[in-house]
Amino acid sequence: MSSNAALQPNSIDEVRDAVLASTRVKVVGNQTKPPLCSHHDSCDVVSLGQLSGVVEYQPSEYTFTALAGTKVSEVAEVLAERGQYLPFDPMRIRAGATLGGTIASGLSGPGRFRYGSIRDFLIGAKLMLGDATVVHVGGKVVKNAAGFDIPKLLVGSAGELGAMLEVTFKVFPKPPATATLKLPCESSQQATDRMADAALRRWELDAIDYHYDTSTLYMRQRGPAEANRLIAAEIESQFGNLERLDEDEANALWNSITELNWSGDGSHVVKIPSTTRHAATLCDTIAAAMPIQLHISGCGNVVWAALTEEDGLDELESLLVTHNHRGLCVCGPSNRTKLNPHNETNIEAAVQQAFDPTGRFKS
Amino acid sequence: MNSTQQALPRLIERLPPGRVMQDAAFGVAFESDGLTAFHQKPLAVVIPETTEEVVTTVRWCHEAKIPFVARGSGTSLSGGSLPIAGGIVIALNRLKKILSLDPVNRTAVVQPGVVNIKVTQAALQHGLYFAPDPSSQTVCTIGGNVAFNSGGAHCLKYGMTSNHVTGMKVVLANGECVEFGSDSTDAIGPDYPGLFCGSEGLFGIATEITLRLLPKPEKFHTVLVGYRTLQAAGDAVSAVIESGLLPGAMEIMDALSIEAAEAAVNCGYPKGCAAVLIVELEGPRERVEYETEQLRTIIARTDPFAEHIATTEAERLSIWKGRKCVFSAVGHISPDFLVQDGVVPRNRLGEALVHIQEISRDSGIRVANVFHAGDGNLHPMILYDGNVAGEFHRAEEVCSRIIKMCIDMGGSITGEHGVGMEKRDFLPDMFDAATIELFHRIRGAFDPQEVANRGKMFPAADAPSLSMSGLHPLEKQGVISRE
Numbered sequence: 001m002s003s004n005a006a007l008q009p010n011s012i013d014e015v016r017d018a019v020l021a022s023t024r025v026k027v028v029g030n031q032t033k034p035p036l037c038s039h040h041d042s043c044d045v046v047s048l049g050q051l052s053g054v055v056e057y058q059p060s061e062y063t064f065t066a067l068a069g070t071k072v073s074e075v076a077e078v079l080a081e082r083g084q085y086l087p088f089d090p091m092r093i094r095a096g097a098t099l100g101g102t103i104a105s106g107l108s109g110p111g112r113f114r115y116g117s118i119r120d121f122l123i124g125a126k127l128m129l130g131d132a133t134v135v136h137v138g139g140k141v142v143k144n145a146a147g148f149d150i151p152k153l154l155v156g157s158a159g160e161l162g163a164m165l166e167v168t169f170k171v172f173p174k175p176p177a178t179a180t181l182k183l184p185c186e187s188s189q190q191a192t193d194r195m196a197d198a199a200l201r202r203w204e205l206d207a208i209d210y211h212y213d214t215s216t217l218y219m220r221q222r223g224p225a226e227a228n229r230l231i232a233a234e235i236e237s238q239f240g241n242l243e244r245l246d247e248d249e250a251n252a253l254w255n256s257i258t259e260l261n262w263s264g265d266g267s268h269v270v271k272i273p274s275t276t277r278h279a280a281t282l283c284d285t286i287a288a289a290m291p292i293q294l295h296i297s298g299c300g301n302v303v304w305a306a307l308t309e310e311d312g313l314d315e316l317e318s319l320l321v322t323h324n325h326r327g328l329c330v331c332g333p334s335n336r337t338k339l340n341p342h343n344e345t346n347i348e349a350a351v352q353q354a355f356d357p358t359g360r361f362k363s
Numbered sequence: 364m365n366s367t368q369q370a371l372p373r374l375i376e377r378l379p380p381g382r383v384m385q386d387a388a389f390g391v392a393f394e395s396d397g398l399t400a401f402h403q404k405p406l407a408v409v410i411p412e413t414t415e416e417v418v419t420t421v422r423w424c425h426e427a428k429i430p431f432v433a434r435g436s437g438t439s440l441s442g443g444s445l446p447i448a449g450g451i452v453i454a455l456n457r458l459k460k461i462l463s464l465d466p467v468n469r470t471a472v473v474q475p476g477v478v479n480i481k482v483t484q485a486a487l488q489h490g491l492y493f494a495p496d497p498s499s500q501t502v503c504t505i506g507g508n509v510a511f512n513s514g515g516a517h518c519l520k521y522g523m524t525s526n527h528v529t530g531m532k533v534v535l536a537n538g539e540c541v542e543f544g545s546d547s548t549d550a551i552g553p554d555y556p557g558l559f560c561g562s563e564g565l566f567g568i569a570t571e572i573t574l575r576l577l578p579k580p581e582k583f584h585t586v587l588v589g590y591r592t593l594q595a596a597g598d599a600v601s602a603v604i605e606s607g608l609l610p611g612a613m614e615i616m617d618a619l620s621i622e623a624a625e626a627a628v629n630c631g632y633p634k635g636c637a638a639v640l641i642v643e644l645e646g647p648r649e650r651v652e653y654e655t656e657q658l659r660t661i662i663a664r665t666d667p668f669a670e671h672i673a674t675t676e677a678e679r680l681s682i683w684k685g686r687k688c689v690f691s692a693v694g695h696i697s698p699d700f701l702v703q704d705g706v707v708p709r710n711r712l713g714e715a716l717v718h719i720q721e722i723s724r725d726s727g728i729r730v731a732n733v734f735h736a737g738d739g740n741l742h743p744m745i746l747y748d749g750n751v752a753g754e755f756h757r758a759e760e761v762c763s764r765i766i767k768m769c770i771d772m773g774g775s776i777t778g779e780h781g782v783g784m785e786k787r788d789f790l791p792d793m794f795d796a797a798t799i800e801l802f803h804r805i806r807g808a809f810d811p812q813e814v815a816n817r818g819k820m821f822p823a824a825d826a827p828s829l830s831m832s833g834l835h836p837l838e839k840q841g842v843i844s845r846e
């Protein structure tokens with residue numbers, strides 16, 4: 001591995017030149033998920049951070065198109081001016097995450113629970129393939145069933161299918177108010193039981209997260225303030241005494257989750273896909289075996305694990321192997337990315353070849 | 364005897380008795396789907412009962428290089444499940460089990476032959492439902508929903524079928540069985556379930572599908588508003604959108620559609636209006652009550668001609684009955700019709716409707732309009748009489764002009780029906796050559812011999828026979844509709 005200085009193309013033509021000039025290319029954005037930006041010595045690093053700017057924003061269409069290197073925070077500001085937002089809570093945006101990097105890493109925050117994750121909001125992309133041809137996949141309207149849904153395949157692809165140049169997202173109107181409820185739990189199992197219960201209720205919560213280390217369940221509502229207040233009273237009647245966070249506390253909480261700040265600087269942070277049913281057992285098993293910080297997000301669909309020592313990644317991986325889970329290391333100084341990776345299947349290799357016949361983007 | 368007929372005994376040997384049907388009369392039931400303008404007799408119909416039997420059948424197709432089309436209820440409206448000349452139909456209707464339903468994870472694992480509405484019926488005992496609801500949901504199957512990434516009236520808020528699929532077991536076109544995704548809504552690596560949804564049967568057959576379920580909304584507030592012009596109805600949609608509301612559904616029907624619906628089900632829509640707009644809010648009662656007030660204020664500003672608010676579930680269903688029946692109802696005012704499925708940017712809906720009216724006037728072909736106004740998905744119905752010489756051809760020209768209009772406006776050639784047979788010639792109008800080449804390469808990765816639903820989606824020369832036909836038998840009975 002190396003830290004080759006990144007090329008910084010300013011145009012699609014320059015991206016094409018950079019791709020064609022290299023036999024192996026690692027495409028990066030602002031490198032806010034460092035392990036995902038690790039690469040072989042032979043790779044030329046191409047940063048798309050200079051390809052930045054909102055190309056088209058149609059508030060009445062609930063869509064925007066922007067260059068892939070655009071910071072998500074910049075987009076969020078533009079959307080907020082028209083009362084709109086990306087409901088899946090994009091991650092690491094204060095750290096400078098770009099749209100392309102957010103797609104490539106496949107990360108979604110707590111808001112994924114209500115309307116779906118990043119895959120459900122990416123509707124189109126302009127993509128440079130391994131042979132430097134440019135394709136336009138998906139579309140710019142919120143409903144579109146034409147052609148193969150390649151935008152979805154790009155989510156989580158870590159830049160191995162091509163260099164994203166421009167992307168189009170669906171957005172939603174931002175509800176008028178947000179309220180965050182805090183509920184101490186006796187155990188992780190009780191917490192996930194309550195998650196499952198709350199998720200089935202009429203309340204239509206916006207986010208349900210559990211901070212394992214403080215045994216605290218957080219529930220977020222979005223909607224008219226008065227409706228939030230009335231529904232919160234019912235939740236309290238079901239679950240017991242709730243604390244309602246004030247706006248600053250709530251913002252600090254959700255920001256710490258989306259920015260992964262709760263884990264502390266320098267931690268290795270690993271994403272582990274899970275389910276409401278299995279998250280508590282998984283966390284209890286990991287916590288019993290090793291010193292680690294854990295956070296359950298998306299109503300149990302993601303477990304975030306943070307550890308300070310790189311050696312701990314081996315131990316965590318062995319636990320994931322035992323329990324048939326996989327992990328993706330997204331923060332920290334390690335160059336390791338996947339824990340308990342599955343072997344590439346024939347079809348995955350063939351699809352990769354279709355996008356990148358020369359293997360330029362393949363890690 | 365052709366190659367399929369010569370090879371068929373080897374398939375029959377590998378499958379339990381009664382799985383392979385070669386009777387010509389039986390095959391008639393499979394020679395067409397919801398797009399009855401196309402028909403093609405299959406050489407045989409295979410009816411597997413397990414994933415293993417699907418694997419056996421597909422592997423045989425791969426080895427013998429014999430094309431197949433997988434099919435459920437045959438409600439495809441783009442000819443997507445039309446048989447392939449010289450090929451077989453794999454009918455998945457006996458793979459109809461809901462394998463598991465987990466209220467804790469809010470997921471269901473189902474076989475492809477499960478009828479859409481059955482998932483919600485099973486989930487309701489836990490207060491859950493399956494959000495994608497094509498109008499043919501009482502008949503159409505989940506496998507078909509996945510193949511065409513179908514949606515229905517609620518796509519704006521809840522997205523298409525792919526938004527509700529997290530994993531699947533798939534028999535690839537070479538007979539290999541693989542698993543994509545899981546029961547988690549998160550994943551590591553490229554999103555293969557997302558790619559498979561909407562692949563129109565060109566990659567293989569999903570035999571187990573993991574669906575995401577949602578809590579059933581507690582309260583609905585359904586409003587039917589009549590307007591003096593279509594433009595006014597379109598403007599009202601913009602007003603609702605600009606207010607920051609996110610309704611579960613917004614639908615518009617024009618006067619001709621209303622006429623058809625009234626003739627069919629006497630739905631009691633306001634008389635004398637040029638268009639009706641249906642807006643439905645949904646969610647917890649406190650939230651809906653607040654939004655109801657907002658909506659009332661917005662609607663009052665749009666100069667409505669008439670307004671009806673459903674006060675009971677029966678009234679709500681009555682409003683939806685008119686909307687949901689309209690495609691089959693058109694049979695009451697026209698002997699034949701084609702239905703289109705283009706998408707335009709929502710803020711160009713009014714412009715699109717004016718243009719459709721011009722096309723209608725130019726061609727002398729009547730067009731009735733129904734559309735998912737919330738997401739710009741048009742469903743113009745092009746009415747014609749197949750017994751009048753040249754009318755079918757003119758109706759097809761109207762379809763072409765409407766689809767080209769959608770492309771010119773920056774929309775899509777299909778919102779939920781798929782490209783199939785019907786619109787494959789328009790694919791190059793929407794995607795450039797490099798993108799279509801990528802599509803071909805991906806298809807080649809899944810199916811190098813092109814046995815899976817050969818001839819669909821991509822422009823090709825070998826069209827099956829075309830005939831003029833009226834309603835699908837199920838449409839005549841009002842069981843399915845072209846949406």
